[in-house]
Amino acid sequence: MARKTTELWHTGIVAAPIAGLMTSDALHSAEIHWLPDPGAFRFIADPFGIWRQGRLTILAEALDYRVKRGEIHYFILDETGGVAAQGLALREPFHLSYPVLLTEGDDVFMLPEGHRSGKLTLYRAEHFPDRWLPAQTLLDLPAIDASPVRYGGRWWMFFALPGDDNRAMRELHVAFADSLHGPWHLHPANPVRNGLDSARPGGTPFEHDGTLHLPTQDCVGGYGRGISLLRFDMLSETRVETSVVSSLKPQGLRGGWDDGLHTLSAAGNVTLIDVKRLDPSPGRVWIDLQRRLRRLLP
Incomplete structure (x- = not known):
């Protein structure tokens, strides 16, 4: 019997703006600062960031395999890149991940992925970054990894949908x-693009040379194996034309974490990424058993 592996992710801060990381060479030559290890059988993934009062705050999916339900945690970095404060930002009865951050005037909004709720909910910060209230439902659809951007005088949102035959990894939808x-x-x-190599969103849309680009996940051979940068050659209410302009791979970014790279998100003059390793530790079997027993007990 093959040993069960555990998918672990680790979040890094790249000292370069996202438009300067459009090739693997650029990413691999940049300085990367890594968040602290969260501990055994835990990971921090899907990082998104925002600068406030001179400090970078990162919101990310935090998952502990002892519970196996994602929450959104925050990490406030100090001037040296160290973690000055961290804690729980948002917990729901369903899995949360991919906490996109947006601002409008003085308001800060978060658009996390919570597709098991059956809808896409926008949250507003009542007290940033640790208190959030649902503001409104944007889509009555179980949208996955929704990535909004204002471009060309209107708002666009790119997302995936759950379904059979790896639908969430092979179809790109637009609103x-x-x-x-x-x-x-x-x-x-919709779907405006098909294929495991470049359909599921994987970070913040951004402009480069006047054209919109979207990081997407390369899921050929497995979930989140790399990033494919997608360029929108045509984007209108009736037509969408796209092409892949580069591919980013995890190999060599962090020793021992070569199994995946599935987020590239912009935060001003830095870019946030996450890398994956598959941990073969046999302790995962015991953790899964304990979790199932807790669910059975009254």
């Missing part, structure tokens, strides 16, 4: 709106 708060309209050409 558009005049305002972040909607109403959002599904693109008539």
